Amino acid sequence: MKLFFVKPGFKDGLAIQWGVSAGKYDAAERIVISNPIFFYGLSGRTKLLVDRGQASYMRKYKRKAEGHAPFSPANRKGFFLCAGATRGKRLFDCPVLTVRYFFDAIDVEYAGEVCFREIEV
Numbered sequence: 824m825k826l827f828f829v830k831p832g833f834k835d836g837l838a839i840q841w842g843v844s845a846g847k848y849d850a851a852e853r854i855v856i857s858n859p860i861f862f863y864g865l866s867g868r869t870k871l872l873v874d875r876g877q878a879s880y881m882r883k884y885k886r887k888a889e890g891h892a893p894f895s896p897a898n899r900k901g902f903f904l905c906a907g908a909t910r911g912k913r914l915f916d917c918p919v920l921t922v923r924y925f926f927d928a929i930d931v932e933y934a935g936e937v938c939f940r941e942i943e944v
């Protein structure tokens with residue numbers, strides 16, 4: 824797969840690889856998702872990871888009235904790296920939004936992105 828990782832060397836850094844459970848990224852303080860553009864979106868593998876965030880989303884937004892506390896550790900941050908082959912003006916619009924909402928669901932602050940067009944030129 825392309826990269827899913829929490830950059831090694833960060834405090835409590837934790838490699839996130841294909842097949843890892845959502846519980847592992849829950850514990851990470853920093854999450855870096857690296858993704859190739861597939862049809863103007865996330866690759867299927869990245870999307871599978873993102874979709875695991877639905878349980879966290881439900882907990883965060885649907886059970887707020889029950890006193891949900893933010894996930895720990897606090898001050899979690901996430902960064903997004905993305906690359907595509909073409910130079911489409913809106914190439915990164917969809918994946919950036921998806922990753923932003925994923926990070927929000929798991930109480931990770933979106934710290935930014937670096938996106939590369941024409942990666943194969």
Ligand SMILES: Cc1cc2nc3c(=O)[nH]c(=O)nc-3n(C[C@H](O)[C@H](O)[C@H](O)COP(=O)(O)O)c2cc1C
Nearest residue numbers: 825859860861862863864906907908909910914942
């Ligand atoms: C199934 C598939 C769909 C792709 N769709 C797009 C696309 O919509 N726009 C684009 O710019 N590149 C597209 N690409 C190109 C990939 O983004 C590009 O090959 C990738 O970022 C290069 O990374 P890699 O060398 O690690 O595979 C697609 C590639 C594949 C295999």
